[in-house]
Amino acid sequence: MVTKSIDWRHLDLTSWTKFLERKDAIQHALGYEFREHELLLQALTHRSFSHESRKHQKAQSYERLEFLGDAVLELIISHHLWQRYPDLPEGELTRLRAALVKGKTLAGVARRLAIGPVIRLGRGEKIRKEHNRASLLADVVEAILGAVFLDGGLNAARTVCFKLMDKELRELDPKKVRNYRSLLQESASQRALPEPSFRLLKMEGPEHEAIFHMEGWLTQEYRATGQGRSKKEATQDTARNLYFILNPDETESPPPSSPSETNETNTTDEPQHPPQGSKT
Numbered sequence: 001m002v003t004k005s006i007d008w009r010h011l012d013l014t015s016w017t018k019f020l021e022r023k024d025a026i027q028h029a030l031g032y033e034f035r036e037h038e039l040l041l042q043a044l045t046h047r048s049f050s051h052e053s054r055k056h057q058k059a060q061s062y063e064r065l066e067f068l069g070d071a072v073l074e075l076i077i078s079h080h081l082w083q084r085y086p087d088l089p090e091g092e093l094t095r096l097r098a099a100l101v102k103g104k105t106l107a108g109v110a111r112r113l114a115i116g117p118v119i120r121l122g123r124g125e126k127i128r129k130e131h132n133r134a135s136l137l138a139d140v141v142e143a144i145l146g147a148v149f150l151d152g153g154l155n156a157a158r159t160v161c162f163k164l165m166d167k168e169l170r171e172l173d174p175k176k177v178r179n180y181r182s183l184l185q186e187s188a189s190q191r192a193l194p195e196p197s198f199r200l201l202k203m204e205g206p207e208h209e210a211i212f213h214m215e216g217w218l219t220q221e222y223r224a225t226g227q228g229r230s231k232k233e234a235t236q237d238t239a240r241n242l243y244f245i246l247n248p249d250e251t252e253s254p255p256p257s258s259p260s261e262t263n264e265t266n267t268t269d270e271p272q273h274p275p276q277g278s279k280t
Helices: 016-030 037-043 047-052 063-084 090-101 103-112 123-127 134-152 154-164 166-171 180-190 231-246
Strands: 197-204 211-217 223-228
Touching: 016 037, 016 154, 037 063, 037 134, 047 123, 063 090, 063 134, 063 154, 090 103, 090 231, 103 134, 103 166, 134 154, 154 166, 180 231, 197 231, 211 231, 223 231
Parallel strands: none
Antiparallel strands: 197 211, 211 223
16 A cells, blocks of 8 residues: 655644644554654654744654664564565665665655655754755654654554555565665776775764765776765765766666675775866
8 A cells, every 4th residue: 555645734733732633634644643642743843943942841852763763663674674585695685674774765755745844843944944855854754653663662663664665665676776885896896996995074964863975986087975874875875876977878777686795884994095086
């Protein structure tokens, strides 16, 4: 069953009273009815709103729920993949899980449900239209799962997770989930190029919702940048961008056979003076 989007743009969650009047529409979109509605409101409340609304008792931010929801999501997806693919090795399961729980995927889930317009933001964040930011949307999805877990337990969180990610789970194909760091290493080796190197350029935002910006290179001619909600995710994004610079005629379609798994835990040691320039 595909989750239908609710038109949330008319829902004003500024006050607790208005939230109670409209909670049914939100719960319908999630496929779950909360016993403690404060948890749902908290899952939709950014820290900027909390800082500007200290006088309101209900204005707790979603940060702690996001922390919990991140772990709940990984557990649910890990268990699902373990059952769904009994013959896949650990490395392949890790790759599939990373594709499902990464920020880009979760932001897509949030946009499909039109969650952004109902996130409670401070005035500055509203002006900057932060409700469209992918990392924030992904955080809210995790916070919602954390709220459901606290309210109804693991089985309830699993049901909501499967409903929200129905499209992603149905379309998941191990042969189509590409490990771009592995592909980049293989492609560079075939061209007698050095192994890719990566370094962290900067980290933006508070620690709980930081965006990591990475740079990667093979030679002075081949360089790229990328970003993600973790160093690992940013490294993969950078490897993807660098891979397509190295292979400009290739599309996103996967090769006939899936690439071999490589260790993604640590990035290559950084040279003292990374090469300059990029291939475009």
